[in-house]
Amino acid sequence: MGYVGLPLALAFAEEGHDVVGLDADTRKIDALREGRSYIEDVSSESLAAASRVAPGSDQAPKLVATTHYEDLSECDAVIICVPTPLSEAREPDLSHLIDSATSLSGVLRRGQLISLESTTYPGTTRERLLPILEESGLAAGRDFHLAFSPERIDPGRTDYTVRTTPKVVGGLTEECTERAAALYSEICDTVVRVSGPEPAELTKLLENIFRSVNIAMVNEMAMLCERLGIDVWEVVDAAATKPFGFMRFDPGPGMGGHCLPIDPFYLAYKAREHDFYTEFIELAGKVNQNQPAWCVHRIERALNQVSKPVNGSRILLLGVSYKAGVGDIRESPALRIIRLTREIGGDVAYHDPHVPEPGELALTSGDLDEEIANADLVCIVTAHPEIDYARVVSDAELVLDFRGVTRGIEAANLVRL
Numbered sequence: 001m002g003y004v005g006l007p008l009a010l011a012f013a014e015e016g017h018d019v020v021g022l023d024a025d026t027r028k029i030d031a032l033r034e035g036r037s038y039i040e041d042v043s044s045e046s047l048a049a050a051s052r053v054a055p056g057s058d059q060a061p062k063l064v065a066t067t068h069y070e071d072l073s074e075c076d077a078v079i080i081c082v083p084t085p086l087s088e089a090r091e092p093d094l095s096h097l098i099d100s101a102t103s104l105s106g107v108l109r110r111g112q113l114i115s116l117e118s119t120t121y122p123g124t125t126r127e128r129l130l131p132i133l134e135e136s137g138l139a140a141g142r143d144f145h146l147a148f149s150p151e152r153i154d155p156g157r158t159d160y161t162v163r164t165t166p167k168v169v170g171g172l173t174e175e176c177t178e179r180a181a182a183l184y185s186e187i188c189d190t191v192v193r194v195s196g197p198e199p200a201e202l203t204k205l206l207e208n209i210f211r212s213v214n215i216a217m218v219n220e221m222a223m224l225c226e227r228l229g230i231d232v233w234e235v236v237d238a239a240a241t242k243p244f245g246f247m248r249f250d251p252g253p254g255m256g257g258h259c260l261p262i263d264p265f266y267l268a269y270k271a272r273e274h275d276f277y278t279e280f281i282e283l284a285g286k287v288n289q290n291q292p293a294w295c296v297h298r299i300e301r302a303l304n305q306v307s308k309p310v311n312g313s314r315i316l317l318l319g320v321s322y323k324a325g326v327g328d329i330r331e332s333p334a335l336r337i338i339r340l341t342r343e344i345g346g347d348v349a350y351h352d353p354h355v356p357e358p359g360e361l362a363l364t365s366g367d368l369d370e371e372i373a374n375a376d377l378v379c380i381v382t383a384h385p386e387i388d389y390a391r392v393v394s395d396a397e398l399v400l401d402f403r404g405v406t407r408g409i410e411a412a413n414l415v416r417l
């Protein structure tokens with residue numbers, strides 16, 4: 001019932017299906033039972049509506065939250081959307097998937113469809129999930145159906161929804177694919193069938209790695225533009241006017257979130273098993289990983305221009321979440337910028353309307369006006385839409401914009417990436 005599972009559960013409930021929302025985190029289950037959403041894209045009103053029953057009705061609510069796998073035994077379909085992070089050694093950590101599959105195999109029953117949505121390397125469904133589920137004594141493809149269907153949700157996006165984003169499905173057998181396609185056609189207008197779980201798993205990685213490589217390329221272009229004294233945003237804006245053959249990607253402080261920084265490692269891991277080295281992909285990862293350090297170099301240069309050292313200067317970060325309009329700080333480049341700036345003596349503060357208290361930083365979001373007045377340098381790290389950037393430039397002593405949101409403003413106290 002995280003970023004992926006909750007919107008999906010709600011989409012099925014809103015189509016009139018009886019949905020069981022399971023999570024190992026009791027805080028999430030308590031929130032769901034109280035009709036309280038913890039995800040920006042899901043309103044508490046729609047959640048409460050799905051979790052409520054009409055007065056006097058003896059029907060159960062459409063969405064029921066639980067921590068017990070036994071409650072899944074009545075379900076026709078079970079969709080797994082657990083995290084697939086990296087271990088300390090930057091290798092795939094499938095422990096959540098293995099835990100979840102182990103619990104599920106204890107309650108699996110004949111006729112169920114199991115669909116995995118967690119992003120992972122090709123082969124996971126067949127090589128890792130299937131054997132655990134078969135510990136139930138039931139055979140995949142015969143007694144129960146098994147498929148992989150990548151999740152394409154983009155938190156904060158409103159122009160494409162669960163319904164209008166085509167859904168890719170690949171089953172273990174043709175029947176598994178058809179069963180999964182039937183399930184997802186309940187909530188998606190377009191279902192795209194592929195020949196098995198592996199192409200479906202790799203489709204998701206291709207989509208994200210495509211983004212990662214292009215972001216790395218435009219980040220490298222931004223570094224070169226600094227040397228050349230050319231505004232990279234002006235160049236990207238101009239190139240984006242080409243109606244064909246160019247797709248816009250914007251430079252920035254680096255990649256964050258649960259997908260882009262992690263997915264390439266999943267594929268690189270699988271490739272190594274086959275004596276293949278994904279050099280292009282790893283190079284992109286390297287460039288993007290170095291981007292926060294480059295941002296800190298830009299902070300040093302910006303302060304240097306006004307004859308100040310980083311050591312002892314008050315530096316305000318505007319936005320710490322990994323992308324605009326959301327409160328997710330997983331792998332956010334802002335966290336590394338904060339750490340690296342502190343290491344060289346910077347006195348860091350932040351303001352983020354979506355992240356009141358990130359926990360691990362021992363910081364809380366400060367009042368915007370007060371913090372701007374106290375800062376030697378304001379860095380725009382996340383382009384949250386509710387902030388008036390023209391006012392930030394006019395009120396702040398010095399502004400460094402990593403997101404290009406000040407395009408069109410010319411001011412002596414403003415530097416862009």
Ligand SMILES: NC(=O)c1ccc[n+]([C@@H]2O[C@H](COP(=O)([O-])OP(=O)(O)OC[C@H]3O[C@@H](n4cnc5c(N)ncnc54)[C@H](O)[C@@H]3O)[C@@H](O)[C@H]2O)c1
Binds near residue numbers: 081151
């Ligand atoms: N967030 C996104 O934008 C996005 C987009 C596409 C794909 N994905 C992929 O989808 C998967 C889930 O991502 P997410 O962002 O929803 O993660 P999340 O952390 O928001 O949610 C995952 C949930 O799984 C629960 N969980 C962990 N182990 C469990 C277990 N054994 N049994 C029951 N619940 C368990 C966690 O408590 C958590 O609430 C990942 O593989 C991710 O890469 C995410």
